[in-house]
Amino acid sequence: MIFRGAHNLTDYELIAVLLRTGLKGTSVIELAQNLLYKSGNLARLAGKTSRYLKEFSGIGKDKAATLLAAFEISRRVAFQTRWFSDKKISSPEDAAEIFIPLLQHEPVEKFMVACLNTSNNIINYEVITVGTLNSSVVHSREVFRYAIEQNSANIILIHNHPSGNLNPSDKDKHVTKKLVAAGKIIGIEVIDHIIIAGNRFSSMNEGGFI
Helix, strand or coil: HHHHHHHHHCHHHHHHHHHHCCCCCCCCHHHHHHHHHHHHHHHHHHHCCHHHHCCCCCCCCHHHHHHHHHHHHHHHHHHHHHHCCCCCCCCCHHHHHHHHHHHHHCCEEEEEEEEEEHHHHHHEEEEEECCCCCCCCCHHHHHHHHHHHCCCCCCEEEEEEEECCCCCCCCHHHHHHHHHHHHHHHHCCEEHHHHHHCCEEEECCCCCCC
16 A cells, blocks of 8 residues: 555554554554544544553554654654744854754764755755765765755755864865855855854855855
8 A cells, every 4th residue: 555655545554554464353454543543643642652552452562662653753854844944044153053963062074965945944954974074075966966856045064073173174175165166057056164163163155165
């Protein structure tokens, strides 16, 4: 049934996909229908505990954990979608406010791209490489493949310096120059490259490197 596309499945069919198998005398569809019927609806089911789920014959520890994980993923996606929709980037400080909490304690260097719409609200972000920029190559195709997938109007580059040094390295400057040039060809502007070092940041745009 999943081949019809997840968006075409009913609530109980989605639950059945997560449960995968039924039990003797009860199909997985019947088990999913019973679970939803007793709980009321998906929203109420999502608020149940593992103990509640395991009261149903055919749902043990592993299946309960699968259901709870799926509900938690849905909750986070919904939260992040609402959260991003309110985040307009009008300055480097706006970008830093979002990404410092994500990168300030990272022990390794991460290179990220944040995708913006025409109103400069963040659509989404992605980690492109992990490691040091001296040992890992940031390819334009990886950055802009993601940006195109997200239907981006503009992008912001972000990476952290675990050393605490806020100054861009020669490698940082080279990567930025290359990505700015690629963006002009593709039609997606690189509006800044933010370097995060602990709870501080610097803007390569403000530094004159973009």
